[in-house]
Amino acid sequence: MTAPFYKFGFFNDEISLIIAFAIGIFFGLVLEKGGFGSARMLAAQFYFTDMRVFKVMFTAIVTAMIGLFYLSWMGFLDLSLVYYGDTYLIPQILGGLILGVGFVVGGYCPGTSAVAISTGRIDAIFYALGGMFGILVFGELFPYITEFFYSTYMGKINLPTLLNINYGFIMLLVILMAIGGFTAAEWAEKAMLKKREGE
Amino acid sequence: MLNFKKWFSHHHEDNAMEGHLTQKHYTNPYLIGLLLGIVLLSTFVIMGRGLGASGVLSTTVSVAVDKVAPSHTENNEFYQGYLGDGTKSPFKDWLTFSIIGTVLGGFISGAISGRNKLMVEKGPRVSSKKRFLFAFVGGSLMGFGAKMARGCTSGQALTGGSLLSVGGWAFMIMVFVGAYAMAYFVRRQWT
Amino acid sequence: MILKIFAEYPPRKRLGLVAILLGLISIFAGNPNGKTMTKINAQEISMISSKEITKIAVDELANDIIKSKFDYRLIDLRDAKDYSEYNIPSSENIEVDQILNSDLERNENILLYSDNDIESTQAWFLLKTQDYKGVNVLRGGIESWKKEILFPACSCNKTPTIEQKHKHDKLLAISKFFGGSMNLVSENNTDGQNRKMPVIKTPAKVTLKKANGKKKREGC
Numbered sequence: 001m002t003a004p005f006y007k008f009g010f011f012n013d014e015i016s017l018i019i020a021f022a023i024g025i026f027f028g029l030v031l032e033k034g035g036f037g038s039a040r041m042l043a044a045q046f047y048f049t050d051m052r053v054f055k056v057m058f059t060a061i062v063t064a065m066i067g068l069f070y071l072s073w074m075g076f077l078d079l080s081l082v083y084y085g086d087t088y089l090i091p092q093i094l095g096g097l098i099l100g101v102g103f104v105v106g107g108y109c110p111g112t113s114a115v116a117i118s119t120g121r122i123d124a125i126f127y128a129l130g131g132m133f134g135i136l137v138f139g140e141l142f143p144y145i146t147e148f149f150y151s152t153y154m155g156k157i158n159l160p161t162l163l164n165i166n167y168g169f170i171m172l173l174v175i176l177m178a179i180g181g182f183t184a185a186e187w188a189e190k191a192m193l194k195k196r197e198g199e
Numbered sequence: 200m201l202n203f204k205k206w207f208s209h210h211h212e213d214n215a216m217e218g219h220l221t222q223k224h225y226t227n228p229y230l231i232g233l234l235l236g237i238v239l240l241s242t243f244v245i246m247g248r249g250l251g252a253s254g255v256l257s258t259t260v261s262v263a264v265d266k267v268a269p270s271h272t273e274n275n276e277f278y279q280g281y282l283g284d285g286t287k288s289p290f291k292d293w294l295t296f297s298i299i300g301t302v303l304g305g306f307i308s309g310a311i312s313g314r315n316k317l318m319v320e321k322g323p324r325v326s327s328k329k330r331f332l333f334a335f336v337g338g339s340l341m342g343f344g345a346k347m348a349r350g351c352t353s354g355q356a357l358t359g360g361s362l363l364s365v366g367g368w369a370f371m372i373m374v375f376v377g378a379y380a381m382a383y384f385v386r387r388q389w390t
Numbered sequence: 391m392i393l394k395i396f397a398e399y400p401p402r403k404r405l406g407l408v409a410i411l412l413g414l415i416s417i418f419a420g421n422p423n424g425k426t427m428t429k430i431n432a433q434e435i436s437m438i439s440s441k442e443i444t445k446i447a448v449d450e451l452a453n454d455i456i457k458s459k460f461d462y463r464l465i466d467l468r469d470a471k472d473y474s475e476y477n478i479p480s481s482e483n484i485e486v487d488q489i490l491n492s493d494l495e496r497n498e499n500i501l502l503y504s505d506n507d508i509e510s511t512q513a514w515f516l517l518k519t520q521d522y523k524g525v526n527v528l529r530g531g532i533e534s535w536k537k538e539i540l541f542p543a544c545s546c547n548k549t550p551t552i553e554q555k556h557k558h559d560k561l562l563a564i565s566k567f568f569g570g571s572m573n574l575v576s577e578n579n580t581d582g583q584n585r586k587m588p589v590i591k592t593p594a595k596v597t598l599k600k601a602n603g604k605k606k607r608e609g610c
Contacts, residue, residue: 001521004247007497008523019245020293024300025307026238027250032308034231039320039334041225043389046382052228054375057356059232060239064361066412067240072422075521078496079422083248083608084359085349087366092355095348096370099341100377103352105385106337107320110252110345111353113338114298115305120317123327123334128256130338135253135260137339138346142277149347158363161423168416170363175413179406182229229402251610294610354610 003077028115037115039107039123046104048192051185058178065171087154106130239357246293249358252301253345254294257281262289277346322389333388435518445529446501452539452564455479462499462526465489467509478503478535479568489513496522503528503535540570 002008006016034056035041044050071077103109106127108116113131116124142149160167242250261281265272272278283289309315321330345351348370350359356374359367399407454460455478464481466473473483484492486509494500500517502510502525510527517525528535537543542561550558565571 001496003244005245007247009497016246016293017291017296020296021300023238023242023245023250024297024302025304026300027235027297028301028304028306029308030231030234030238030304031301032305032314033226033312034228034235035225037305037309037314040322040389043382046378047386047390052225052231055228056232056235057352057360057371059229060235060357061360062409063233063236064239064243064357065363066409066416067236068243068361069416069419069422070412071240071244073416073419077244078521081247081495081497082243082362084362084364085355085366085609087364087369088349089366089369092348092366092370093373095344095346096355096373097377098344099348099351099370100344100374100379101381102337102340102342102344103374104337104378104381105388106334106341107389108334108337109341109352110256111250111301111351114252114301116320118302118305119309119315121320122317123319123321123330126331126334127338127341130335130340131253131256131342131345132260132338133335134339134342134344135257135346136264136342138343139260139264139275139277142275146276154365157365158423159365159368160363160421162365166417167363167421167423168413168419171416172410172413174363175409179410182406227402229405233405248608249610254610293608350610358610 001075001078003071004081007078007081027111028118031112031115032119036112037119037121039116039121042109042112043104043107048188049196051189054185055182058181062175062178065174069167069171084156084158086156088150089152089154091149091151102134235357236361239361243361248293249354249362250297251294251350251354251358252298253342253351253354254281254292255298256342257346258289258292258295322387324390325388330388333385435515444526446526447529448534448538449564451478451501451528451535452568456564456567462501462524463494464501465494465503465513467502467504467513468532472505476532478532486513486516489516490520494522496520497524499524499526501526501528503531506531506533536570540565540568542570 005011006019011019031037034052036053036056041050042053045053068077068079068082072079099109106113108124108127110128110131113124113127117128154162159165160170163170239250242248258281261272261278264278265282272282281289306315319327319330321327325333341351348355349366350356350370352371352374355364355367356371358364360371451464460480464478466477466481466483467486467489468483469485470483473481477483481503484494486504494517500522502513504510504513507527507530510531514525514527530537542565544558544561
């Protein structure tokens, strides 16, 4: 197993920062290319007019998921060394709900707001400031919600382990669900278009 | 001659909400998703970690609070987590550098496509001022929610999702639920 | 004919089909989480075992502990009873049959020891089949540790040379550090081997916490 390269000592921390910068460039490039530098495009998802948020996200997830599995199966990538956070179920559910509301009200998520700021969207600046304000509030409230924050801890757990189902089978379900979702999204977009044309 | 212009020729998101027609000018979302997935996969293979974004905002806030009131952050585990152990600058951090790259990448792409413009993204029925207010409020909710969930759409949804993390999937589903639930109430802002 | 049908689909549908296919295959391709089945390249392992089985001598280990410089995880492979009676400071107890279920990682430096060389070599092999990179073995195990570090033999002549005195003092200091004592009997007497093991009192200078505690934030 030779990957992840950083964890096997192929390069040091300084180089990893340069790599971070390089990866970030590609990240920003791809996001902007896809129209995610525009709050209206992002919000369109939630009015069914343009479902690209869903399409992009799930295509990316499926691609990376399949890539991770097969690179690991080939013995190239050590999947156990790839980091993902511990699961704290209830806080994450609540956090997701709040973030979702913030997403449609503000029109961005943190990554896309960076892209939007870089392309000159003034409202994205307000969004980022708001983000920092929200974090400040959280930081100040933290001593009072510490117990809740650490509740329902499940550790570094993934779906196949939790449901005790074959990893590949879960992958297949995700793929099928994504494709089903894409079909539904295309249908919704067309339906919305028809509705608007009819108005 | 490779017609790069054709790859990049899209403009006018003014009608983002309105027609399928204008969306033809945007790059195919499935292609974008594929490329994004490859970027994500490369990050996993090279660094053994995924992407992220909200961490940069947290670091900024923690450093700011620390500067203003150092005694306050001493006892607060949350801020301490972003300040590190004092041996190096909290900003000398993978996420910070990747966000700087992201800003640059976005700028480059926008410049090539002619989408760089100092403007306010909003729907026709709302004023810029109101939009700024909404953006700020939305951002605050996002910041709070992101910290509660230990991540944002880049970190938890994309990274956690592709690794089939239970928390990541739960988070991702709830983001869509929350956004759709709220969409009706802020429709004035967008449509 | 199948290719023709395939070619008729637009690109995104083709990708979708490929994805479904990969998903189907993956069901049979094993579990990336688990460590039960593994492909062992026997030839490869036989070649590396002669060169790569990195053996660390007990005096190197003793020096590292005294200087508080360890960038590896010291693993005691004996059973819990022996471990609680005595273990080398800073070691963790993982028995051989649990070694694959443990939280050892492929990119860590690991130093294995047991009573002698048998279990440590077995564990070394198990880890090597799983492609662990930094596995080392403490040559001689606890038996060597006892003989050379805790209860070193003292060749006490009445008039030692400076060099011999140096060596003697050094051995004495090391064994004292770990709570042992000099074995002041002549070489033929095997009484020293049955000395009572010292009670585990961590010498004040040894920090059981690993020096390499810098956990970088990898979250979002």
